[in-house]
Amino acid sequence: MKKILVVLMAICMVITLCVTLTSCAHKCEFSTDWSKDATHHWHACIGEECVEVADKAEHVWDNACDTSCNTCGQTRTTEHVWNAGEITTKPTQAKDGVKTFTCTVCSETKTETVPFTGLTVDEWNDAFSSSSVENFTYNEASSTKGSGMTMDTEVTYKFTEDKAYVKMHMAGQTQEETVNDKLTANALRKQMVDSIRELAVFADYSYDAATKTYKAVRDIKIDSLDASTSDITLKFNDDNKLVELKYTVEFEMSGIDFTATSTVTLSDYGTTKI
Ligand SMILES: [Zn+2]
Numbered sequence: 001m002k003k004i005l006v007v008l009m010a011i012c013m014v015i016t017l018c019v020t021l022t023s024c025a026h027k028c029e030f031s032t033d034w035s036k037d038a039t040h041h042w043h044a045c046i047g048e049e050c051v052e053v054a055d056k057a058e059h060v061w062d063n064a065c066d067t068s069c070n071t072c073g074q075t076r077t078t079e080h081v082w083n084a085g086e087i088t089t090k091p092t093q094a095k096d097g098v099k100t101f102t103c104t105v106c107s108e109t110k111t112e113t114v115p116f117t118g119l120t121v122d123e124w125n126d127a128f129s130s131s132s133v134e135n136f137t138y139n140e141a142s143s144t145k146g147s148g149m150t151m152d153t154e155v156t157y158k159f160t161e162d163k164a165y166v167k168m169h170m171a172g173q174t175q176e177e178t179v180n181d182k183l184t185a186n187a188l189r190k191q192m193v194d195s196i197r198e199l200a201v202f203a204d205y206s207y208d209a210a211t212k213t214y215k216a217v218r219d220i221k222i223d224s225l226d227a228s229t230s231d232i233t234l235k236f237n238d239d240n241k242l243v244e245l246k247y248t249v250e251f252e253m254s255g256i257d258f259t260a261t262s263t264v265t266l267s268d269y270g271t272t273k274i
């Protein structure tokens, strides 16, 4: 009985072999090049009309953004998923800034130019805080015209920790004085800072990118005169410190119309020496 089984099995194997040999008349030889479609890649038999394939598998992408299969090089189109982006280089008056976006899927980055659009209210207030304008040089050159006359004046204040230096040039006369008393020097400093700050109310100003200045039209008070309307421009440096304040004011005194133009230059922050 056992012998008969073995013989039967042998016959079966021969028949199976014959069938196989009939269906594929050659030993498959596969191309070393990948064949591919949108989803898979494989090595195809190089035999004519043979449809046998080897190594068939899905494409291998690193992530949802990857555009090239790691195995066969099949390409596809994908879209990055950009985050909201962050300012990686802050724009200044002198130079554009940079905003960097990162893909939340693959961490790829792209950048965008960010133009300077003005100081924030905090930066503005910092620029005019007493601590920001502690030691500095203030120079104001003014020209007042009226009734066919022109009067030019120039005044310079230098402030240090405990001293003040004042130089005034008016009607051909020059006066110089050094204030060595700390209290007096501080009172003078406060007066100058307050007068600048009084002109610099954030809400009044708008940034003009073309001239890189802040502009405002507002009332300005000159000594004992009533307030007159004036054009004011302010300029800051890249450290957001005020470096220039210009104003043109028209006023009337003793029945005569005057136009006064002043340019205030602020410099030597923290380094002023007398
Ligand atoms: Zn084949």
Ligand SMILES: [Zn+2]
Residues within 6 Å of the ligand: 036, 040, 041, 058, 059, 060, 069, 070, 071, 072, 073, 074
């Ligand atoms: Zn592939």
Ligand SMILES: [Zn+2]
Residues within 6 Å of the ligand: 065, 079, 080, 081, 103, 104, 105, 106, 107, 108
């Ligand atoms: Zn991506």
